Amino acid sequence: MTNYLYGANVQANGIRQHYLRYGGQGLPLILIPGITSPAVTWGFVAERLGQHFDVYVLDVRGRGLSEASPTLDYSLDAQAADIAALADVLGLAHYAVLGHSMGGRIAIRMARRFKPQGLERLVIVDPPVSGPGRRPYPSGLPWYVDSTRQSLRGMSAEDMRAFCPTWTEEQLRLRAEWLHTCDERAIVASYNSFHEDDIHQDLPHISLPTLLMVAGRGNVLLPEDIKEIQGLMPDVTVARVENAGHMIPWDDEEGFYQAFGYFLGAPV
Template sequence: MSGTFLYGANVRANGIRQHYLRYGGAGPALILIPGITSPAITWGFVAERLGREFDTYVLDVRGRGLSETGSGLDYGIDACADDVTAFAGALGLAEAGYHLAGHSMGARFAIRAAVRQPKGIQRLVLIDPPVSGPGRRAYPSNLDWYVDSIRQAVAGMDADAMRAFCPTWTIEQLRLRAEWLHTCHEPAIVETYRGFHEDDIHQDLPNLPVPALLIVAGRGGVIQAEDEAEIRQLQPGIRIARVEDAGHMIPWDDYEGFFAAFGDFLGKPLT
């Protein structure tokens, strides 16, 4: 670790141990929630840059990374959303105010967190959230893709084996995922994936209490033009930015384009 990385730590919040990585240490606070099988460390290269401008905290969502896990935990959207706001409260971030950003699953948790417990949240950044739900088209990635890769990681796999699941990634990205994917608790992933199809985040969109930015992957297949139109109808004030030449894992595909998509939404461009 180098650059803006400060340390990793644990805090007890919402009744569980939550692990996080902190970058920057100065400027407005920003909490980043990764996606369904992304431990905090895998977003370190993004947080390094965010840390230049923000006091950045990257969470290990329950059931992932070094946060609490096990068969007795609730992995539903409400519990995970409450983890985020409890984390902010435990570290005193809610008093001064903080920005909340989430990728994929993390964006859905951010939406729900902002509606359930908005105290301290100033701005929302929603990075390619699944728009599946009751009566809607399915999320484009198959559950077997997640489960098969996790089971191989638990048994032990290297970067070459991981390439079968992430063929466009660099060797560094593959090594990191192969190293950490085994920390993703399979039942947690299955419950989250089920929630993609059973939880209705669209009902929350009209009630967002703060300004929101939606960042869409142009090649992701997750959010399509008709979805953008519906989201605008539900939340007319939302800002939408597209990263045209990126798949769902946007900063992996177009690092500069990802940060450019923020524009001045968080106060100034991210350089």
């Protein structure tokens, strides 16, 4: 039995933002996916989280069914402002934010820049820690651009397997169906932001409870990166999912849920 409720579009921060809602009860939770992950690709996670929380999975600007255009601002600051505006438009008095990869960076910038009164908890899942003067993000831009361009012509699950060899047939099908909705301008701008925006400067200014979830088999966050984050956010809670790469719930779904513990107030 599904707990998917509906999809909707709202005008927030001057653009059309599309989201999918699951559950409808408990603490509201805004889920922000990564650089080429439309909201629908996180549906299987939202189904589980929706058993306990009121989940809103966002299509980040330039992805999925949210607004995209040649002139749209795809900066990290604009994306962060989207989340604050979305929570306001939805009338969320108290809520948590979960961001994966790029979504984690958006969540960090949003929490520091806007300090929303209703924001109670942050979950940051394997965020890129590249930035000015730091090592580059381990995945190269061509991986994203080449797969997206191929999806624009039409792409099968088998075609997608060349880019995501460990994924299941169902996961590959869904990505092949939806990847074409990711605007290349948005992808390039966000990828460049990984290297140009310094999220480390934001971390000491975030005082709310924060869970940092790390992929045990990933190379996005190294031990020294985790130590640096702990130095900047002494109260951060760190959870490792040992048997997962960067796309944690795709690699070890149960491990992903277990890593939450009671951080959100109830086990997932």
